[in-house]
Amino acid sequence: MIIDLRSDTVTKPTKGMLQAMMDAKVGDDVFSEDPTVNELEDRLANMFGKPKALFFPSGSMANQTAIKLHTNPGEQVICDKYAHIYNYEAGGASFNSGVSCKLIDGHRGMFTANQVEEAINPDAFYYSQSSLVEIENTTNKGGGACWDFKEILKIKEICDAHHLGFHLDGARLWNALVAKNETTMQYGEVFDTISVCLSKGLGCPVGSVLIGDTDIMKHAIRVRKIFGGNMRQIGYLAAAGLYALDNHIDRLEEDHLKAKEIEQLLSNLTYIKTVEPVETNIVIFELNSDVNEKTFIQKLKDNNILIIGMGSNKLRMVTHLDYTDSMHDYLLSILRSLKF
Numbered sequence: 001m002i003i004d005l006r007s008d009t010v011t012k013p014t015k016g017m018l019q020a021m022m023d024a025k026v027g028d029d030v031f032s033e034d035p036t037v038n039e040l041e042d043r044l045a046n047m048f049g050k051p052k053a054l055f056f057p058s059g060s061m062a063n064q065t066a067i068k069l070h071t072n073p074g075e076q077v078i079c080d081k082y083a084h085i086y087n088y089e090a091g092g093a094s095f096n097s098g099v100s101c102k103l104i105d106g107h108r109g110m111f112t113a114n115q116v117e118e119a120i121n122p123d124a125f126y127y128s129q130s131s132l133v134e135i136e137n138t139t140n141k142g143g144g145a146c147w148d149f150k151e152i153l154k155i156k157e158i159c160d161a162h163h164l165g166f167h168l169d170g171a172r173l174w175n176a177l178v179a180k181n182e183t184t185m186q187y188g189e190v191f192d193t194i195s196v197c198l199s200k201g202l203g204c205p206v207g208s209v210l211i212g213d214t215d216i217m218k219h220a221i222r223v224r225k226i227f228g229g230n231m232r233q234i235g236y237l238a239a240a241g242l243y244a245l246d247n248h249i250d251r252l253e254e255d256h257l258k259a260k261e262i263e264q265l266l267s268n269l270t271y272i273k274t275v276e277p278v279e280t281n282i283v284i285f286e287l288n289s290d291v292n293e294k295t296f297i298q299k300l301k302d303n304n305i306l307i308i309g310m311g312s313n314k315l316r317m318v319t320h321l322d323y324t325d326s327m328h329d330y331l332l333s334i335l336r337s338l339k340f
C-alpha cells in the first residue's frame with residue numbers, strides 16, 4: 001500500500017464514479033452534441049449564476065483561455081508572486097497571450113485591495129496597460145489558504161473603477177467554499193471569469209470548467225480550439241464531473257480534518273521547525289535546519305509514504321479522497337516514530 005500525499009490529483013475514480021462514466025450518454029462535443037457535457041456546463045453555469053460554462057481538459061488551459069479573453073498582447077496581468085498562472089503554467093501567459101505579469105508580494109498567495117491599486121500602471125503611453133487582476137482560492141503555493149471574501153469585494157471595486165477584468169483561479173475553490181461556508185453564487189457575482197478543477201479535491205480523472213459572462217465567453221470556444229482543446233465524446237469525463245458535484249463536495253470536510261490533525265501532530269514534533277496554519281487540505285511545513293530534507297523524504301518513502309518538496313526548505317502533504325482513515329493513522333504513527 002502506497003500512501004500518496006504529493007497532491008490531491010493522484011486520486012483514481014471511485015466505483016460509483018466509474019459506473020456513472022460507463023453509463024454516460026455521449027455525442028460529438030465539437031458539434032455541441034454531447035448531452036452529458038452540455039448538462040455539466042449548464043449545471044456549473046447555474047451554480048455560479050453565470051450564463052456560460054465551457055469544459056476544458058486542464059485547469060491550465062482554462063486559465064490560459066481566460067487570460068487570452070481578458071487581454072491584448074503587451075498588456076499586464078496583476079497577480080500574486082505565488083500565482084499558479086505565473087509559476088506553474090510554463091510561461092503560458094507570455095507565450096499564448098503576449099502579456100507580462102505584475103507580481104504582488106502578498107502573504108500566502110493573497111494580497112489586499114491597496115496592493116492591487118498600487119500595482120496598476122499609470123495611463124502614460126510608455127507603461128504596459130494593466131488589464132486583468134487574477135487571484136487564486138485556495139492558494140496552492142500559499143498552502144491551501146482561503147481569501148477573506150470582504151477583501152475580494154474590495155478588489156472588485158478597484159477592478160470596476162479601473163476597468164480591469166477579474167479572474168478567479170478556483171482550482172480548489174470547492175475546498176474554500178466548504179472551509180469558509182461560502183457559496184458558488186457569491187463568487188459568480190464578483191468575478192468575470194472563474195476556472196474550477198474537477199480533478200483535484202473532487203476526484204475526477206480529468207477536467208476543468210471555465211465559467212463566465214456572455215460577452216467575455218463569446219470567443220472562449222475559439223480560443224480553446226486554438227489551444228487544441230476541442231474534444232469529441234467527452235461525456236464520459238463530464239459524467240465523472242456530475243457525479244463529483246453530487247457526491248464529493250461535502251466530504252472535503254474529511255480531508256480538511258485530516259490535514260488539521262497532521263498539522264497538530266507536526267507542530268508538536270521536535271524535528272519540525274514550523275507548520276503553516278492549515279485551513280483546507282494542504283499542509284506545508286519546514287524541518288529543523290539540522291534535518292536533511294532528502295533524508296526525511298526518503299525515510300517516509302521507505303515507509304511507503306510519498307510527499308514532495310516545494311523549494312526553500314518547505315515540504316508539502318495534501319489530503320484527498322483516496323487517503324483513508326487507516327492510512328491517516330499509519331502516517332501519524334510513522335511521523336511520531338521517526339528520530340533525527
Ligand SMILES: *Cc1c(COP(=O)(O)O)cnc(C)c1O
Binds near residue numbers: 057059136
Ligand atoms: C492544479 C492547479 C491548476 C490547474 O492545473 P492543471 O494541472 O493544468 O489542471 C490551476 N491552478 C491551481 C492553483 C492549481 O492548483
